Amino acid sequence: MKIHGIEGMSPDEIRFEVQRGAKFVFFYYSVSVIVMSFRRPSPVYFIRAGQNALSKALPWTLLTLLAGWWGIPWGPIYTVQSLLINFKGGKDVTVELSARMQPATPVPTPREVQTTQV
Numbered sequence: 001m002k003i004h005g006i007e008g009m010s011p012d013e014i015r016f017e018v019q020r021g022a023k024f025v026f027f028y029y030s031v032s033v034i035v036m037s038f039r040r041p042s043p044v045y046f047i048r049a050g051q052n053a054l055s056k057a058l059p060w061t062l063l064t065l066l067a068g069w070w071g072i073p074w075g076p077i078y079t080v081q082s083l084l085i086n087f088k089g090g091k092d093v094t095v096e097l098s099a100r101m102q103p104a105t106p107v108p109t110p111r112e113v114q115t116t117q118v
Contacts, residue, residue: 001044002043002044003024003043003044003045003046003097004043004044004045004046004056005045005046005047005048006046011101014046014101015098015101017046017048017049018094018098020048020049021049021050022046022047022048022049022051022094023046023047023092023094024044024045024046024047024092024093024094024097024098025044025045025047025053025056025089025090025091025092025093025094026041026042026043026044026045026090026091026093027041027042027045027056027057027060027061027082027085027086027090027091028040028041028042028060028064028078028081028082028085028086028091029042029060029061029063029064029068029082030064030067030068030075030078030079030081030082031063031064031067031068032067032068032069032070032071032074032075032078032079033070033071034070034071035071035072036071037068037070037071037074037075037077037078038078039078039081039082041091042060044093044097045090047089047090053089053090054086054087054089056090057086057087057089057090060082060086061082061083061086061087064079064082064083064086065079065083068082
C-alpha cells in the first residue's frame, strides 16, 4: 500500500509522529458518467501534527465537484458524501495502519524456552 508523506521515514519515526498527533487519512472522490456513478478512496496520506489535511484533499474535492454530480440518482448522493468527508479532513485510518506497523512480538525458539525453564 502506497502512503504519501512517509517517504524516507523509519517505522520508529512514524510511530513518534503518530504519538505527537500525526494521522493517516484518505479522501473520497466521486465520478459520474450519465447512469453510472462511482465513489472511490484516494491513496492514504500521512498528515503530521499541525499540518492541514484540507490541502491534501483539494485535488480530490475538485475532481468530485467537476465530475461527481452527473449520474442520476447516485451522483449527487456520492458527491455530497465525498465532500462532507473531505471537508472534515478525510477518513482517519490511523488506528488500523498503526496496528499493522507494530513490531511483532518475538517468538522464543525452543532453545530459549529450555534455558529459561532450567
